[in-house]
Amino acid sequence: MIRANNHQDVVDFAAASDVPVVNGLTDFSHPCQILADIMTIEERLGAVEGKTIAWIGDGNNVCASFVHAAEKLKFRLKIATPASYAPKTQELAAARAAGADVTASHDARTAASGADVIVTDTWVSMGDADKDARMAAFPPFAVNDDVMAAANRDAIFLHCLPAHRGEEVTEAVIDGPRSAVWDEAENRIHAQKAVLLWCLGKI
Numbered sequence: 001m002i003r004a005n006n007h008q009d010v011v012d013f014a015a016a017s018d019v020p021v022v023n024g025l026t027d028f029s030h031p032c033q034i035l036a037d038i039m040t041i042e043e044r045l046g047a048v049e050g051k052t053i054a055w056i057g058d059g060n061n062v063c064a065s066f067v068h069a070a071e072k073l074k075f076r077l078k079i080a081t082p083a084s085y086a087p088k089t090q091e092l093a094a095a096r097a098a099g100a101d102v103t104a105s106h107d108a109r110t111a112a113s114g115a116d117v118i119v120t121d122t123w124v125s126m127g128d129a130d131k132d133a134r135m136a137a138f139p140p141f142a143v144n145d146d147v148m149a150a151a152n153r154d155a156i157f158l159h160c161l162p163a164h165r166g167e168e169v170t171e172a173v174i175d176g177p178r179s180a181v182w183d184e185a186e187n188r189i190h191a192q193k194a195v196l197l198w199c200l201g202k203i
């Protein structure tokens with residue numbers, strides 16, 4: 001397993017390796033996190049297929065993995081980001097061409113409307129150098145009670161952690177009854193055990 005800033009480093013390493021190489025997070029994607037997130041959604045709400053997931057905040061690596069998962073697992077994905085931090089258009093186009101139901105906008109409440117799951121992430125990820133610009137752009141995308149109120153009544157809140165209370169999520173939401181972040185964090189280990197079993201040909 002490699003955690004790298006540069007996704008191409010992992011691709012190059014895998015191309016030269018005789019054994020499985022797991023992406024443990026890159027600047028491009030974070031598939032291991034999404035496995036735990038999907039597991040948490042299914043524990044709380046049942047099958048993810050047909051559910052609506054709203055990604056609010058940065059169109060970053062974790063967001064990209066939700067786009068990839070939407071294609072494979074048939075959930076609806078509604079993304080809301082500032083215009084300057086939108087997910088890559090080629091990623092969205094490729095997912096849509098493969099049948100994924102993915103929309104991208106710049107309004108948090110529009111994305112949250114009708115969602116079963118609200119997900120966000122830190123506004124400044126590992127390797128991001130433009131902290132001041134980010135802190136100026138992201139406040140309208142904070143997940144607060146208003147955003148949660150636009151979602152379905154039973155909607156849950158997810159965050160891959162570490163979180164910054166008072167920035168991308170309010171204390172009331174992340175520590176409130178709809179937050180599933182601690183189950184989500186626990187599920188990282190269970191989902192990663194499954195990845196290892198899959199690499200070993202056991203499942």
Ligand code: NVA
Nearest residue numbers: 060121125126160161
């Ligand atoms: N987007 C975050 C995820 C941390 C688990 C980062 O790349 O830093």
